[in-house]
Amino acid sequence: MFNRERDRLEAIIRNYYAEKGLPEPDAIQWNAIPFAGEWGISTSFFQLAALEARRGANAPGTPIPERAQQIALEIADRIGVPAGFSHVEAVKGYLNLYYLTSEFTSRVISTVLSEGQDFGRGMTKSERVMVEYAQPNTHHSFHMGHFRNAILGETLSRLVEFAGFPTIRASYPGDIGLGVITIIWMYQKFYFGQEPQGVHERGQWLLKLYVEASRLFEPKENESPQEKALRETYDAERRELYRKWDAGDPEVRALWKMTREWSLEELRVILDMLDIHIDVWFFESEVDQPAKAIVEELIQLGVADDERPEGPVIVRIDEKLGLKKEKYRTNVILRSDGTTLYLTKDLALAKEKFEKYGVDRSIYVIDVRQSLYMQQTFKILELWGFKQAEKCYHLGYGFVSLPEGAMSARRGRLALFKDVYDEALRRVLLEIEQKNPDLAAEQRELVASQVGLGALVYAMLSVDNNKDIVFDIESALNFDGRTGPYIQNAHVRASSIIRKAGGLPEVAPYEGELTNHEIQLVELISRFPATVQQAANEYRPLILASYAYDLADAFHSFYHAVPVLQAETEQTRASRLLLVAAARQTLANALRLLDIAAPDVM
């Protein structure tokens, strides 16, 4: 936020380097002074000293830390105390410049309050980004693994968008495949005409059919010849159904469409609950035909080898790339019966994204287990001559399992999002009953939903992308400490103070000596814009999630230690009220990017 001061300092430092004939580094690295309650910027001279020593210049034989300290001292002397700073010191090879806190605080607060919801937003950029996430299979129910994916994709989208990039949100449900066909077969054979009432009930019922069907297709131990024959008959029926679907049989397609819609309806309802609004819906079934055309092209180009009818169509990726060691291996892009695969469809989808939607960068938020497939897809695109292949990025994330082990629909070991959500709601309502019994009845449901979701969302975002999550409902629905509700509560407390104050005073210079709590709070607020950029650049919502917690932590400490409404003087009261308003705004902006609601009461 304070680039002006920085630029001026850098000019002085560079002048000094030039004068002394010191090697000039590409960039001067500034960091925050890492001491609690101190606010300012810092840089060090170890690299410079090391560079100098390597060239054998100036003071030969001086240990690097000592030489760094010499330089720091000389520069401190040269700089003096620039405008806007209270004091400057050279310590252990570091140059520390401390802000005049009241002046900087005034600037931070007026910036936040005038920019409001846009505080922290990056300059608009021209590069258009598409984020693909929310790819659950239809005919299944939305579970906590899908939830992590949806939240990660959504927060990433919000971050990238807020950082200044035009952003398109894309969903890609897997609406066809043998699993889907299996459920339709089950429905047609044993449950034809049935239909449970209720959006979630219907979705979960299809999952039940899948579990039942899986049992029918699993060979039993000591299977009798009759049982085996029956199983094989069923399997033949199922394959025939898939063939019919592929051929466009109207009856099969109608059945498929109806059940598919049941799933999609539930998906839309859940995404709506999560405040996720997808711009573009792609379906696997829709890229099926274009994918086949690409396969033909790849065969013509000699990229793919057609081994039909004995085998499938494959791409020997390493060989085509001229690699000696196996890395991307070989993959099948068309079955011997001419039907497409998951990877094949992704080739067609990539083309559509870039050409139809004009995106410049394409991010895939997909489970890390599909890493190899993603790399293979990108490499085949490259071999095909698709230049934008290098603009495709797979954001992998660790999968969600349960304390009992991996989730498995067939074993009925599944944490369905709707069930977890209902439980969250129940627990938050109990909590409200206990902690805020005065909360108006008509507000309770809404607040409970916001807080429950806040807890669940934060549980997903407080772990880095590449780490697995063992989803334990007890710890996810803990509302104390490093959690969503803790951050929401800071926002609630800030709102409460402003409400009781009956409005905000005019923005004016900050009055009074700042306490350490105030300094720490305002320092964190000032860091928000840079934190947004970093999180967006690194595709890591965790960075913002950690920041939001730190900000809430600083606010809670401030809240406890520093009186606002009861401040000693009217001016101090006014200044602190504005600080509270700035903190509240920054908390709200951070929570919004994290897809967590910022309630005024809880």
Added chain:
RNA sequence: GCCCCUGUAGCUCAAUGGAUAGAGCAGCAGCCUUCUAAGCUGUUGGUUGUGGGUUCGAAUCCCGCCAGGGGCGCCA
């Protein structure tokens, strides 16, 4: 066999190659007639899996080893 990820406090996790490795939970001791106690304050807890290397400086980068997880041609 090859490739990828992970290993930090009892547990769950942080830490752009930089100053004293930090939080939460759990444990212990306090704080509600003061702006919401979903909170605050204090405190216990570490050979960063292990052995080398690079560097002025390594949890972080490189190599070996150990342990756990994942992925490797017609599932998605």
